[in-house]
Amino acid sequence: MARKYNVNSRTIMAPLAAFTMAGLLFVYSRSSIQAAKRNAQRHREADGGQINWYNENLRRHGQLAPPDAQMPLGHKARDAVSRTETTGEVEKIIRERAGKGRSS
Structure with missing residues (x-):
């Protein structure tokens, strides 16, 4: 006997939506992590090789201009x-x- 598969819009769209959301989450998380790493590197370079927390505090409160390459x-x-x-x-x-x- 031949197996009967239940194929309708729900059985196709639910896995497709889940796969799409997982792909978007993966791309977003990877790109945000890379952007954070680049940003931290630029701030380290602007501070002379190590993060200067005093300068970082001034940058976050608008009292010091951000690094140009940021x-x-x-x-x-x-x-x-x-x-x-x-x-x-x-x-x-x-x-x-x-x-x-x-x-x-």
């Missing part, structure tokens, strides 16, 4: 530098206004 797209790097400059200018204006308010 961002491959030029416009993002320019935006980060201009944001840092703008933050410095804004802080300067706030300090000047605060100083004028106290002396009056």
Whole structure:
């Protein structure tokens, strides 16, 4: 007797969806790990061969510009530098206004 296989949309799509999700998860995890390694290497190089946690803290809080090689797209790097400059200018204006308010 011939075996009868139950082939319908559920028996085909469920394994296909699971395989697709597993593939996407694999590619995403591999690429994010590689990006993190590259980023850490660039920060080590910017700090002179070893991670300087003080400089890293300043970078994360916008007080130190990120390494140039960190961002491959030029416009993002320019935006980060201009944001840092703008933050410095804004802080300067706030300090000047605060100083004028106290002396009056």
